[in-house]
Amino acid sequence: xxxxxxxxxxxxxxxxxxxxxxxxxxxxxxxxxxxxxxxxxxxxxxxxxxxxxxxxxxxxxxxxxxxxxxxxxxxxxxxxxxxxxxxxxxxxxxxxxxxxxxxxxxxxxxxxxxxxxxxxxxxxxxxxxxxxxxxxxxxxxxxxxxxxxxxxxxxxxxxxxxxxxxxxxxxxxxxxxxxxxxxxxxxxxxxxxxxxxxxxxxxxxxxxxxxxxxxxxxxxxxxxxxxxxxxxxxxxxxxxxxxxxxxxxxxxxxxxxxxxxxxxxxxxxxxxxxxxxxxxxxxxxxxxxxxxxxxxxxxxxxxxxxxxxxxxxxxxxxxxxxxxxxxxxxxxxxxxxxxxxxxxxxxxxxxxxxxxxxxxxxxxxxxxxxxxxxxxxxxxxxxxxxxxxxxxxxxxxxxxxxxxxxxxxxxxxxxxxxxxxxxxxxxxxxxxxxxxxxxxxxxxxxxxxxxxxxxxxxxxxxxxxxxxxxxxxxxxxxxxxxxxxxxxxxxxxxxxxxxxxxxxxxxxxxxxxxxxxxxxxxxxxxxxxxxxxxxxxxxxxxxxxxxxxxxxxxxxxxxxxxxxxxxxxxxxxxxxxxxxxxxxxxxxxxxxxxxxxxxxxxxxxxxxxxxxxxxxxxxxxxxxxxxxxxxx
Amino acid sequence: xxxxxxxxxxxxxxxxxxxxxxxxxxxxxxxxxxxxxxxxxxxxxxxxxxxxxxxxxxxxxxxxxxxxxxxxxxxxxxxxxxxxxxxxxxxxxxxxxxxxxxxxxxxxxxxxxxxxxxxxxxxxxxxxxxxxxxxxxxxxxxxxxxxxxxxxxxxxxxxxxxxxxxxxxxxxxxxxxxxxxxxxxxxxxxxxxxxxxxxxxxxxxxxxxxxxxxxxxxxxxxxxxxxxxxxxxxxxxxxxxxxxxxxxxxxxxxxxxxxxxxxxxxxxxxxxxxxxxxxxxxxxxxxxxxxxxxxxxxxxxxxxxxxxxx
Ligand SMILES: Cc1ncc(C[n+]2csc(CCOP(=O)(O)OP(=O)(O)O)c2C)c(N)n1
Ligand code: SF4
Ligand SMILES: [Mg+2]
Numbered sequence: 001x002x003x004x005x006x007x008x009x010x011x012x013x014x015x016x017x018x019x020x021x022x023x024x025x026x027x028x029x030x031x032x033x034x035x036x037x038x039x040x041x042x043x044x045x046x047x048x049x050x051x052x053x054x055x056x057x058x059x060x061x062x063x064x065x066x067x068x069x070x071x072x073x074x075x076x077x078x079x080x081x082x083x084x085x086x087x088x089x090x091x092x093x094x095x096x097x098x099x100x101x102x103x104x105x106x107x108x109x110x111x112x113x114x115x116x117x118x119x120x121x122x123x124x125x126x127x128x129x130x131x132x133x134x135x136x137x138x139x140x141x142x143x144x145x146x147x148x149x150x151x152x153x154x155x156x157x158x159x160x161x162x163x164x165x166x167x168x169x170x171x172x173x174x175x176x177x178x179x180x181x182x183x184x185x186x187x188x189x190x191x192x193x194x195x196x197x198x199x200x201x202x203x204x205x206x207x208x209x210x211x212x213x214x215x216x217x218x219x220x221x222x223x224x225x226x227x228x229x230x231x232x233x234x235x236x237x238x239x240x241x242x243x244x245x246x247x248x249x250x251x252x253x254x255x256x257x258x259x260x261x262x263x264x265x266x267x268x269x270x271x272x273x274x275x276x277x278x279x280x281x282x283x284x285x286x287x288x289x290x291x292x293x294x295x296x297x298x299x300x301x302x303x304x305x306x307x308x309x310x311x312x313x314x315x316x317x318x319x320x321x322x323x324x325x326x327x328x329x330x331x332x333x334x335x336x337x338x339x340x341x342x343x344x345x346x347x348x349x350x351x352x353x354x355x356x357x358x359x360x361x362x363x364x365x366x367x368x369x370x371x372x373x374x375x376x377x378x379x380x381x382x383x384x385x386x387x388x389x390x391x392x393x394x395x396x397x398x399x400x401x402x403x404x405x406x407x408x409x410x411x412x413x414x415x416x417x418x419x420x421x422x423x424x425x426x427x428x429x430x431x432x433x434x435x436x437x438x439x440x441x442x443x444x445x446x447x448x449x450x451x452x453x454x455x456x457x458x459x460x461x462x463x464x465x466x467x468x469x470x471x472x473x474x475x476x477x478x479x480x481x482x483x484x485x486x487x488x489x490x491x492x493x494x495x496x497x498x499x500x501x502x503x504x505x506x507x508x509x510x511x512x513x514x515x516x517x518x519x520x521x522x523x524x525x526x527x528x529x530x531x532x533x534x535x536x537x538x539x540x541x542x543x544x545x546x547x548x549x550x551x552x553x554x555x556x557x558x559x560x561x562x563x564x565x566x567x568x569x570x571x572x573x574x575x576x577x578x579x580x581x582x583x584x585x586x587x588x589x590x591x592x593x594x595x596x597x598x599x600x601x602x603x604x605x606x607x608x609x610x611x612x613x614x615x616x617x618x619x620x621x622x623x624x625x626x627x628x629x630x631x632x
Numbered sequence: 633x634x635x636x637x638x639x640x641x642x643x644x645x646x647x648x649x650x651x652x653x654x655x656x657x658x659x660x661x662x663x664x665x666x667x668x669x670x671x672x673x674x675x676x677x678x679x680x681x682x683x684x685x686x687x688x689x690x691x692x693x694x695x696x697x698x699x700x701x702x703x704x705x706x707x708x709x710x711x712x713x714x715x716x717x718x719x720x721x722x723x724x725x726x727x728x729x730x731x732x733x734x735x736x737x738x739x740x741x742x743x744x745x746x747x748x749x750x751x752x753x754x755x756x757x758x759x760x761x762x763x764x765x766x767x768x769x770x771x772x773x774x775x776x777x778x779x780x781x782x783x784x785x786x787x788x789x790x791x792x793x794x795x796x797x798x799x800x801x802x803x804x805x806x807x808x809x810x811x812x813x814x815x816x817x818x819x820x821x822x823x824x825x826x827x828x829x830x831x832x833x834x835x836x837x838x839x840x841x842x843x844x845x846x847x848x849x850x851x852x853x854x855x856x857x858x859x860x861x862x863x864x865x866x867x868x869x870x871x872x873x874x875x876x877x878x879x880x881x882x883x884x885x886x887x888x889x890x891x892x893x894x895x896x897x898x899x900x901x902x903x904x905x906x907x908x909x910x911x912x913x914x915x916x917x918x919x920x921x922x923x924x925x926x927x928x929x930x931x932x933x934x935x936x937x938x939x940x941x942x
Contacts, residue, residue, distance in 0.1 A: 027942075224941035234934030242920055243725060245717075266932045267916035267923070269724050269909070274750040278717040281710070285721030288708060289688070289729065290921035293721075311711050367934075401938055408931040412924045418637055429653030429704065448921065449688040449706035449722065450636030450729050457700060459709035460693075468656050469701060469709070 004215045005058035007069035008164065009103075011096035012157075013077030014043055014051045021157040022053035023396070024182060025164075027225050028174035029057040030398045033217035036225065037521075038396040039065040039599070042335050050077060050095035059217035063362065063397070064521035067603040068103040070212055071168070073160045075143070076116025078153075094121040101125070107135045109210050111163050113156060115144030137210040139167065139202070146198060151190030158191045162198030167206075168214040172199060221400040228366040228392035228518070229254035231399075232322065233262065235370025236294055240410025241320070242268030243293040245282035247275055249301045250334045251393040252324035256296070276301035280308035284317050288458065290412065290448035292374060296322025296386075299341050300331065303348070309383055310349035315458040316381040316435070316446070316483070318413060320373050325389040327597055336597030337390040339517055340569035342577065345387050346546055354483050356384040356490060357545035361502055361520030363397050369500060369543060371409060376493075378413030380443055380486045387545065389568070391599045392518035414445045421453040431466040432456045437478040442485035491547040501552055505531060505538025511613045512556060512563035513539040514589075516574050519566055519600055526605035537609065542574070548581040557585045562629075564612050566605055570595045572627050591627035600624075635925035638685030639728035645678040652704045659698065663850060665842025666695055666763060668816025669734070670702055673761075675819075676826040677705075682730050690719035692735030692744060694770045696763035696842070699734050713744030720756040720905075726921035727757070727906050730830065734761040738768045741777040741797050752806035752835050757904040759829040759836045762799065765844035773847030780888040785847075796888070800880035800897055803837040804873070809900040810836035811876070813883065815892060816843060817854045825896065834904045841892065860895035870899045 008025065012018045019040075026036045034057040043049035054069055056062050080092035091098075097112050104110070110131070114122070122140075131138050141163055147156040158179075165172055172195060179191055226234075232255050236244075242263060246256040260270040269286075273279050276297045283295035297305060302323045312319045325341045327333035347353055356376050360366040366388065373384040416424065424445075425433040434456040436444040444465075447454025457467035462479060464470045494500065502520060505527045515523045520541030527539045540556050542549070557563055557578075565575040572591040579586050592608035594600050604624050612626055634640075651674060660666045677687060687705040691697040693712035700707030706729075710718045719733040740748050740762045751760070767785070768774040775788045778799065783792040803811045810832040814822040822840070829836035843851045860866040860879065868875040876898040883893040909915035916923075923929050 031942075222942065224938045226941055230941065234937070237932065237934050237937075240924065240931060242923070243721070245721065262937065264914045267918075267920070269915050269920065271721070271724070273717065274746050277714065278747055278750070281714045281717035282721035282724075284710075285690070285708075285718035286725040288718070289722035289725035290924060291725040292924070293725075307711050308714065311714075315708070401935075401942070404933075404935040404938060406935075408933050410924060410929075410931050415924075417925070418635065427654070431652070431704075448636070448726075450639045450686055450726055450921070452638045452641075452685055455685050455704065455706045457707040457709060459701075459707075460711050461709065467707070469698075 005056060005062070005066065006071060006168065006212065006214055007054060007056045007066045008071045008073065009052050009054045009069045009100060010073045010075070010160070011050065011052035011100050012075035013079045013096070014049045015079050016075060016077065017154060017157050018051055018053055020182070021161060022055060024175065024178045025161055026055045026396060027178050029055065030223050030225055031174040032171070032214070033219050034059060034215060035062050035217065036396070036398055037062045037064065040394045050092065050099050052096070052100065057215060059215050064525050064602060065599065067601045068105045070105045070108045071164070072100050072104055072108065072110045073164055074100065074110065074112040074117070075156060075160055076113050078116070091121060093117065094125070097122065098125055101130065104134070104136060107210070109137045109139065109167060109212055111139045111141055111160060111167070113143040113160070114140040115142035115156070139163070139206055141202070143198070147194055150193045150197065151187065155191055155194050158194045159198040162195040163202045166199045166202035167208065167210070168212065170214040172196070221402055223398040224401050225396050226363050226399050227254070227394055227396045228360070228363050228388055229258060229394070231363045231366035232370045232386065233258040234404060235367040236320070236374065237262060237266070238408045239292060239371050239374035240408060241292045241294050241374060242266060243283065243286040243291045245271040245273055245279040245295050247273060247279050247297065247301060249298045251326060251390040252296050252298045252301065252322055254393050255322060255324070276304035277308060280305035280321065283319055284308055284312050287317050287319050288449070290415070292378065292410065292412070294320040294322070296324065298324045298326050299328050302341070302345070306349040309355070310351060311460045312383040313349070313354040314460045317458070318377040318381050319383040320377050321383060321385045323385055323387045324393055325387065327595070333597050335390065337518070337599055338568050338595055338597070339389055339519065340573065340595065341387065342545065342573040345385055353546065354382065354487070355546060356382055357387055358384070358500065359387045359517035359543050359545050360392065361517055361541040361543060363399055364403060365500070365502070365543060366392060372500070375409065376490055378411070380490055381414060381446060382486055387517065389518050414443050416445045416447050416454065418452050421447055421451055426453070427466045430455070433465040434467055435463060435479065436465050437482060439482065440485070441489035442482045443489070487547045494544060499552065500543040501549060502541040503538065506536070507538065509538035510536040510561050512560035513537065513566060513605070513609065514542065514556070514563050514578070515539065515566040516542045516545070519568060522600045522602050523566055523605055525602040526609065529602060529606050530609060545577070548577070550581055553578060554582055557582070557588060562588050562590070562613050564590050564592055564609055566592045566600065566608070568594050568599065587629050590629050593625045593627060594623065596623040635922055636726065636728060638683055641683050641686065643683070645681065645683055647678055649684055650674040650677055650704050652702065656701050658702045660695060661846045663843070663845040664695070665765060665816030665844065665851070666699070668819055668822060669761060669763060669840055669842060670699060672819055672822035672826055673703060675823045676830065680827050680830050682830070686728070687730045687732065688722055690715045690722065690731065690733045692739035694736035694739050694768070696734060696736040696769070697739065713739050713742070714747065715739070716744060716747040716751040716760065719758055720751055723756060723758055723906070724915065726919040728919050731758040732761065732830070733758060734763065736769065737762055737764045737766065737778040738776045741799055749802070749806045752803055752808040752837065754905040755807055755809055755834045755902060757833055757906050759826070759838070761838045761840050763842045764799065764839050765842045765848055767844050767848040769844050769847060798880070798884045799839045800884060801877065804877060804880060804898055808837045809834035809902050811898040812896045813839040813841065813894045815841035815854050815857050815894055817851050818857055818894060821859060821894060828896070834902060841894070854892050857892040857894050860893055870896050873898070
């Protein structure tokens with residue numbers, strides 16, 4: 001992370017086109033050679049409600065959002081509700097400005113649309129006075145009128161971008177190119193006009209009092225701007241997944257939508273069905289019949305998938321499910337990230353868990369681990385769940401295009417061909433022994449309906465090698481043990497390849513930070529800052545939740561004096577998992593927890609660390625909680 | 633070359649091929665109507681030219697769900713109420729398969745009712761047999777969605793306050809394109825109806841009256857039965873939605889008044905879901921499952937999708 005960074009926040013109303021505006025601006029920054037990272041804040045509402053997107057850009061790798069930000073483009077909320085006296089939601093119209101002042105750094109820049117935000121509303125904010133206090137630089141501009149003059153009012157976003165570029169001394173070339181790619185002819189021309197006009201007005205008529213300018217950077221490789229949802233979709237496509245079934249639920253809908261757009265073009269099948277029980281059951285049915293299949297949902301929908309998930313475990317049907325967490329319980333906070341479905345995902349459904357769970361921490365990891373998830377699911381005939389959250393799902397960052405230049409892996413894993421079936425074990429009535437007791441790694445190869453000599457019964461009841469329902473104790477123990485052996489084999493298989501855990505900091509550091517899933521990027525940045533301040537600290541971002549990488553984590557904890565576990569939930573679920581899996585180290589582990597609906601910022605982790613591990617520093621902000629160590 | 637050579641196999645089919653040689657032997661109670669479904673299926677399948685390994689029978693949970701334990705085909709004994717979503721996906725994955733789903737009245741009209749409605753609506757090309765014994769058999773005789781009003785059981789000690797569901801009418805309004813009712817006591821009709829259902833291109837629903845002598849009525853209570861096509865008392869057009877609706881309503885009422893009406897109620901030629909999806913370009917012409925065995929298939933890559941993200 002470098003000191004010269006831009007964190008641009010564009011704020012407006014939901015439905016005002018903030019998403020596409022910011023997407024294009026992020027791409028323009030990326031094309032200019034910068035690394036970018038976006039963070040999206042939005043309400044669970046279609047039209048209106050304050051929303052913003054933050055784009056962090058710097059010459060060197062940025063892997064999380066920053067602390068606060070330094071450039072605000074405050075548009076209006078054109079769908080704001082008319083506030084009655086004392087409405088609990090307050091004056092929505094001015095929120096794109098008022099709600100964003102808190103986080104604006106000292107010396108920050110503000111452009112606001114004085115065409116949309118009324119003078120009285122702005123006056124009530126004491127904006128001038130606060131700007132003076134904080135060294136902010138105010139650039140009010142009538143973006144709305146400018147947009148109206150050349151086209152339509154909705155084009156005021158473009159005016160805002162033009163003004164931003166002028167204040168940052170940023171070339172319009174990339175922005176224009178992107179507009180040409182994205183916009184239909186009819187609206188392109190007026191938008192280009194507006195862009196240039198806004199740029200000109202600001203350059204010529206405004207006196208610049210700020211120092212902030214766009215950073216300069218350079219990429220060796222061509223870049224693509226991608227979210228975690230894009231990456232999961234790509235991982236699935238490259239694994240030969242050609243069937244998805246689902247039911248919309250935020251934030252899982254992102255992957256479901258992307259897959260539904262791509263699959264038909266590839267001769268695949270996407271099914272939006274009546275509920276999530278059906279969705280998971282369809283994925284089981286498709287996989288059973290020989291197609292690589294997936295389904296998924298977010299908390300509530302995933303709860304409905306519990307029984308089909310158990311069916312996949314018992315019938316050893318390969319399957320990849322997504323659990324895209326949001327803040328719970330129940331409907332919770334639909335558009336807010338949280339990591340509180342970990343225990344639920346590991347253990348939901350009756351009986352002993354027999355599944356694999358990955359929690360990728362970055363966009364690249366999301367792609368990589370989706371591929372691994374499909375490989376494991378089909379090779380070991382076991383459901384594999386990818387657990388992630390609204391944060392990873394929606395954050396965009398730049399990735400080397402060459403990262404994706406590799407061979408697809410459509411292989412069906414431990415599935416037999418008809419030639420192989422001819423020589424396989426059958427019982428006297430001709431049934432194929434699909435569930436043999438003896439395979440050492442637990443995997444008994446399967447046949448597919450329609451193949452000669454492969455018929456058998458798949459059943460959620462306990463069953464014999466041919467699939468017949470059986471409650472015989474010897475058979476029961478043999479089958480349970482065999483299914484559990486698969487987890488050992490998978491653990492060994494994972495240990496053989498490159499680790500899915502991400503380590504940062506000096507190997508010999510005295511203190512550790514442990515995190516999982518999407519909190520990884522923030523922790524990485526916190527470690528960099530702590531190191532720069534002379535602290536001896538390292539961190540690990542854990543991705544393998546089940547089977548657990550015991551040896552790796554034991555080694556990490558052994559190597560430090562103390563460790564702080566960082567996660568977005570209220571009951572320290574991952575710390576609980578660590579203690580359960582390792583059976584010791586309780587006295588060495590403290591927790592830093594956040595569950596207010598917003599992801600950690602690096603400074604919160606830094607402060608938490610100083611207080612927690614070193615007993616110094618200031619209290620973390622009111623909405624981050626410390627949980628002291630507890631002995632075993 | 634196909635990787636699924638059981639599909640479309642034109643060989644002679646022996647009458648006993650669908651009977652497992654050894655175990656398992658059925659564990660249904662003596663006199664149970666479920667034997668009737670099994671027998672009718674074993675006869676119908678060879679007659680429509682199907683071999684055991686091109687048929688996938690997908691069942692729910694209940695006494696009825698054991699069907700594929702005793703029928704020698706590819707089988708998937710799923711979970712309570714979920715046979716239909718599993719079955720229809722298997723058909724989407726490989727539409728060469730002959731997919732038959734089956735389960736109880738509790739399984740299909742109760743816990744799985746939502747799937748019944750939607751699978752019928754979508755008109756998946758498959759057969760669905762509901763073993764309607766008007767009771768929860770496996771869990772010991774509780775009132776089911778088809779139990780008559782006033783039905784007493786351990787969970788309804790004062791009698792059932794609810795009126796029974798109307799399975800035929802429900803199938804019709806939901807969108808099924810072949811709807812029939814038959815009975816275990818009438819094996820010949822049952823066999824013929826199953827054959828028609830299998831041959832039908834679309835969602836074929838058979839409400840199969842199966843006596844449960846242990847918890848409910850025995851076989852005697854389903855005779856005499858009347859075939860509405862053969863009886864002179866009934867005259868309606870199975871291709872007419874309006875006339876079918878009226879006839880179904882009468883049939884559903886009559887059952888609880890002691891008259892067992894059976895036969896074909898509705899036949900419609902609406903295109904199946906598979907055909908609709910293919911028409912829209914949302915499903916490949918070749919079965920998807922074959923692709924994984926094609927050596928020279930050029931698998932699409934995400935690398936070629938990056939343009940719009942640059
Ligand atoms: C989710 C779930 N709920 C309840 C049960 C218990 N159960 C098994 S079969 C059954 C009802 C069986 O009735 P029906 O579907 O009519 O089948 P039948 O036994 O009469 O053939 C019930 C409630 C279960 N297996 N799963
Ligand atoms: S309980 Fe009823 S339905 Fe079940 S096997 Fe016995 S007779 Fe048949
Ligand atoms: Mg029943």
